[in-house]
Amino acid sequence: MWKVVRKMNKEDYKGIFVFAQQVDGKLENVSYELIGKSKALAKDLGCEVTAMLLGHNVEPLCKQLAKYGADRVILADDPALEVYTTEPYAYVITEIIKKYKPEIALYGATAIGRDLAPRISARIHTGLTADCTGLEIEAETKNLLMTRPAFGGNIMATIACADFRPQMATVRPGVMQRQSPNEGATCKVERFSLPDVASHVNVEVLEVIKKVSTKMDIQDATVLVSGGRGMGGPENFGMLEELADALGGTISSSRASVDAGWVEKDRQVGQTGKTVRPNLYIACGISGAIQHLAGMEDSDVIIAINKDPSAPIFEVADYGVVGDALKIVPLLTEQVKKSQAEKKNA
């Protein structure tokens, strides 16, 4: 079952491949972010960026990938790839990697990528670094240096995979920057088909239940008004929504509010939630555990409102107010609305 490791010839491996994750025929944001980052890495390596697109009837997405910088798309279109299950996807990507021998393969650290990439790494015997927040090429070796948080964000570790190819990583959504789209860009599309994808289906999807959220994805929002334990209860999140609405954003939360059942899990910012980098992040009644800070400290402007002057959130806030969010937030909303009304009339 376990083979003795063969030495691979690293020189044979060229190019950066990214897994272009799509669900229901729509590309996930992280796919564009991966291409954006890969373009920067490709400059250091002098190579191309290839997107691996798997699914069924997804050819129209190739244009999208070109628009955001892909030099080439490898398209695997198969009915067995329509809805994600682990093994058919792992099989196809493993075969692509065997054929094309990329030097680097990147995946989004999503509920799909974090299931798929480990299986591929085990199958082709190469390293995999999870949930990276930083990627760079080491000047002297040309190896990929992968940086990730560990211990709940307390420590950062930089990891290399010097002797195995491809060098693989899953990358945290929301951390890398996508390129601005180049309308009308085109790229090479190569079809990759295998006769026996369906034979790898061992998990049967009986039902797909979508969570209905009428709210904007917190990773897409330019303004986030975030509530923590200090909000006291779910009934007080209404005032956060009002402020968020006035500023054209949406609400998010700390882990405490999710664990208490006050808000949905998809609102959670932090190490076990989502990483966000809005233009404005307003933390209300959030103490700022290191796990939370790890998910929001790259926001452009951070405002914190908290009763406790020693709360760690004030360490990362540009503007901090020591006080009761329940009292201050409605007054701030009033000020915001007033100022907007004045602007309109001016």
Added chain:
Amino acid sequence: MNIIVSIKQVPDTNEVKLDQTTGTLIREGVPSIINPDDKAGLEAALRLKDQYGAHVTVLSMGPPQASVALREALAMGADEAILVTDRKFGGADTWATSSTLAAAISKLDYDLIITGRQAIDGDTAQVGPQIAEHLSLPNVSYAEEIWLEGDSIKVKRQYEDRYHIVRVKMPCLVTALSELNEPRYMTPGGIFDAWKQDITEWHRDDLEIDDSNIGLKGSPTRVKKSFTKAVKGKGTVVTMDPQESANWLADRLHDKFIL
């Protein structure tokens, strides 16, 4: 039915603090716990045992003190505990950890293998799917509910914006989320019995696996350096009455051209 639950002993990272002067982790006095996702996986196994009857084996790779976590699992109701421990397994990344655990599991009879989705000290979520791959088993990750249905397992599989209800024939591997359940406490009788029970220890020579697949030497990835994140400079913090605070914040939003 034979169920194997793979668990990891981890420091309670909620309790880990940084030494502000040296920038290193203060681990002294930090309690060790069974990793939360793994504990939910164990609870799921015990519920299947309660309902249908099953032999539950807990398995852990780690230093000798990881036996404490295994004893807790026995006290919760597991039937058998195996500690995979050897200096030669040390320094393993997820690849080498999963191949070692898979080599251990391959010595046992199993219908269902449950691991936690991820451990709170590393947060990788890689070892479960990698074990499944090494054993050529189907896997379902991120399980929020698990049901038995004949010779199959049904799972409510979590994604960011949806769930899949999936069915998979055993043998298979499932990775558990802590949302799966509320793990039971150890019972006094259970604790008493657990201390009398033997924990089987497996060392390097008990596993059929090549040296190139274990420990630091069998790890494709290496940590080049670790560091604490540079802290962003502290901004302005004020204490005023609520109305003044709101006005001051609105002014700052003007400064930043947000208003």
